[in-house]
Each structure stands twice: as structure tokens, then as C-alpha cells.
Amino acid sequence: MNLFGMLELSGGAMSAERQRAEVVTSNMANAETTRTPAGGPYRRQLVIFSARRTPEFPMMLAGLRNASARGVRVDQVVSDPAPPLQRYQPGHPDADAKGYVAYPAVNPVEEMTDLLGAVRSYELNAAAVQAAKNMIQQSLDILR
Amino acid sequence: MSMIDTPMTAVLGHFLDLSAYRESLISSNLANIDTPGYRARDINFRQELDRADSGEMQYASFSPLATQVRGLIERPDGNNVSLERETLLLAETQMKFNIGVQVLRSEFHRLSSAIHEGSTS
Numbered sequence: 534m535n536l537f538g539m540l541e542l543s544g545g546a547m548s549a550e551r552q553r554a555e556v557v558t559s560n561m562a563n564a565e566t567t568r569t570p571a572g573g574p575y576r577r578q579l580v581i582f583s584a585r586r587t588p589e590f591p592m593m594l595a596g597l598r599n600a601s602a603r604g605v606r607v608d609q610v611v612s613d614p615a616p617p618l619q620r621y622q623p624g625h626p627d628a629d630a631k632g633y634v635a636y637p638a639v640n641p642v643e644e645m646t647d648l649l650g651a652v653r654s655y656e657l658n659a660a661a662v663q664a665a666k667n668m669i670q671q672s673l674d675i676l677r
Numbered sequence: 678m679s680m681i682d683t684p685m686t687a688v689l690g691h692f693l694d695l696s697a698y699r700e701s702l703i704s705s706n707l708a709n710i711d712t713p714g715y716r717a718r719d720i721n722f723r724q725e726l727d728r729a730d731s732g733e734m735q736y737a738s739f740s741p742l743a744t745q746v747r748g749l750i751e752r753p754d755g756n757n758v759s760l761e762r763e764t765l766l767l768a769e770t771q772m773k774f775n776i777g778v779q780v781l782r783s784e785f786h787r788l789s790s791a792i793h794e795g796s797t798s
Contacts, residue, residue: 546708582712602701605708661704671778
């Protein structure tokens with residue numbers, strides 16, 4: 534009865550994981566960026582997920598307000614408060630008076646791990662979509 | 678109960694509804710595998726099926742009771758979704774749903790054969 538809700542739920546999770554992967558990629562791309570529109574070096578971005586109740590139409594129609602299947606969404610994207618790394622490069626145009634350049638505090642190993650996690654979670658939810666599709670197909674087979 | 682409904686179709690209907698509901702809970706657990714503080718949820722299948730069959734749960738107010746799963750290892754961020762448990766359950770529930778569908782089909786075939794006076798439809 535809420536088979537299509539499952540598709541929506543897992544689909545939402547897939548887009549949340551994709552957004553996480555995008556943010557991680559942007560962190561890696563900007564690992565050496567010393568200039569941003571806001572001034573200063575690039576700040577590492579982090580996504581924060583939160584669970585939400587999905588008020589899908591079919592569920593509300595069936596009076597299933599208390600149905601407890603929960604989707605996920607990206608609650609917010611925050612900047613890592615970690616201080617920038619200081620590297621001694623006196624010749625660099627962005628160096629301060631003492632010759633230090635502020636670089637983003639991005640750890641490539643950490644970002645790669647996060648990226649792998651996002652990709653695996655994406656695959657996981659894709660598997661759940663496949664399961665929901667199979668169940669819908671099987672329900673249709675009753676009619677044959 | 679109408680003429681076409683047999684006791685078996687009613688039970689199978691509940692079985693399929695509950696399987697689908699459980700699958701949606703599993704999807705929801707998988708969707709929130711990276712959500713801090715999320716607790717895995719599931720239903721007591723046997724208990725809910727008994728409840729549905731006893732007529733306590735009318736069709737219009739299909740509302741199985743989902744509870745937090747006990748005895749799972751919690752990660753430092755407060756999330757206790759177990760990947761192995763959920764993926765195994767996903768496959769298991771899918772197969773159970775398939776069984777329900779096949780049995781329901783054979784039940785309808787039986788009815789159809791009765792309608793056609795035993796000749797193969």
C-alpha cells in the first residue's frame with residue numbers, strides 16, 4: 534500500500550548521498566584554494582543528515598499519519614571550524630606579513646574515506662529501490 | 678466477506694500489506710544509515726499478523742506498530758543501524774512477499790478454475 538512511498542524514500546536518500554559526495558568532491562577540488570569570495574582560504578564543508586517523516590500523499594489518504602517510515606534529508610551544510618593550515622611560503626602573493634600562507638584544513642585521506650562511504654550508501658539505497666521495484670512488479674503479476 | 682474472498686485471500690492480503698510495510702521500514706533504516714542519532718525500527722511480524730487476522734486491525738485503519746530494535750550495537754554518533762541485518766532482512770522480506778504473491782495467484786487460479794467449471798482457464 535505504500536510501495537511507491539518506498540521508491541520516494543530511497544530516492545530521497547540517494548539524492549542526499551549524492552549531495553554528500555558533491556560536497557566531498559568540492560572539498561578535494563579546493564584543497565589548495567587560498568582565495569574565496571568571502572576572503573581567506575576555502576573552508577572545508579560538511580553535510581549534516583537528519584531523519585524526517587515522509588508525509589506522502591498515499592499514506593495520508595490511508596490515514597497513516599503515524600506511519601513511522603522515515604526518509605532522510607540534508608539538514609544543513611556547515612563549514613568545518615578547524616583553523617586553516619599555515620605554510621611558510623614567503624613568495625606567495627597571499628602570504629601574510631610573516632610569510633605564512635593559510636591553506637584549507639582538508640585531509641585528502643579523510644575526504645576519500647567519506648567519498649567511499651557516500652558511494653556505498655548510494656549503492657545501498659539503489660538496492661532498496663530495486664527491491665521496491667521488484668515488489669511492485671510482483672504485485673502486478675497477481676493480475677495476470 | 679464477498680463471494681470471491683476466501684479466508685485465505687484475506688490472510689494473504691494482510692501478509693502482503695505487512696511485508697510491504699516492513700520493507701518500507703527497512704528502506705527507511707537504510708536511508709538513515711548515516712544520520713546521527715537515528716535508531717533502527719522494525720515490526721514484530723508474527724504479532725502484527727495475528728493482530729490483523731483477529732480483525733482488530735480494520736482495513737481502513739491499517740496501522741502496524743513499529744518499534745525500535747533492541748540489542749543492536751550503537752555507533753559513537755548514536756546511530757545503531759546494522760548494515761548486515763537490514764540487507765538480509767531486505768532480501769528476506771522481498772522473498773516472503775514473492776511467496777505471498779505466488780500463493781495468492783494460485784488461490785485466484787483455483788477460483789477461476791471453479792468459475793470455468795474445472796476446465797483450465
